Amino acid sequence: MVTGLLHLHSSLRYIVLLTLLYAIVKGWQLGKDKVEGKERRPYLIAMIFAHIQLLLGLGLYFMGENGLTALNGLFDTGASLLSSLGFFGIIHFVLMVAAITLITKAHSLAKKNETHRRVVHLMLLALLIILVAIPWPFYGYGRGFFAGM
Numbered sequence: 001m002v003t004g005l006l007h008l009h010s011s012l013r014y015i016v017l018l019t020l021l022y023a024i025v026k027g028w029q030l031g032k033d034k035v036e037g038k039e040r041r042p043y044l045i046a047m048i049f050a051h052i053q054l055l056l057g058l059g060l061y062f063m064g065e066n067g068l069t070a071l072n073g074l075f076d077t078g079a080s081l082l083s084s085l086g087f088f089g090i091i092h093f094v095l096m097v098a099a100i101t102l103i104t105k106a107h108s109l110a111k112k113n114e115t116h117r118r119v120v121h122l123m124l125l126a127l128l129i130i131l132v133a134i135p136w137p138f139y140g141y142g143r144g145f146f147a148g149m
Contacts (some may be wrong), residue, residue, distance in 0.1 A: 001063070002060065002065075005056055005060050005063070005064070006060060006064065008056055009053065009057055009060055012049070012052065012056065013053065016046070016130070017127070017130070017131075019042070019049045019050075020050075020103070020126070020127050020130070022045075023042035023045070023120075023123055024120050024123050024127065026039075026042045027042070027043070027117070027119055027120035027123065028116070028120050030116040031115075031117060032115050032116070032117055033115065034113045034114070034115055035109075035110040035111075035114060035115070035116055036113060039116070040111060043106060043110045043123070044107060044110075046103060046107075046123070047103050047106075047107040050099075050104075050126075051100065054097070054100050057093075057096060061093060087135065087139070091133065092135065095129050095130075095132065095133035096129075099127075099130045099133065102122050102123075102125055103123065105122055106119045106120075106123050106126070107119075
């Protein structure tokens with residue numbers, strides 16, 4: 001079951017990135033206009049996929065070997081935060097939760113008819129955090145572009 005969650009979580013990251021990019025591009029095109037009606041749909045879709053990804057990630061965090069197990073191992077071995085244990089046990093978790101909080105806040109601002117620029121700024125910050133926190137293959141402890149495959 002954990003392997004299936006890992007495959008799904010790893011594959012869904014690309015959908016999350018695409019929906020975020022789409023929302024950012026659409027919002028940037030609309031500029032300083034207030035968000036109204038159907039214009040908030042891209043922000044909603046990005047938020048939904050980000051929350052699904054969060055739920056899958058929490059399942060992996062509590063059931064998989066790189067979550068709480070890694071966190072316990074980090075404290076037992078005294079490994080650094082930049083090790084694999086530190087990355088998956090703390091850094092990945094904290095940064096992704098922060099990014100999804102920003103995405104949720106951006107959608108909340110869109111519902112309150114803020115300008116697209118303000119919403120896009122939060123989405124861009126969330127995207128940057130996500131890109132840093134993804135375990136890319138070129139990290140020393142990173143996974144493949146499709147983990148487990």
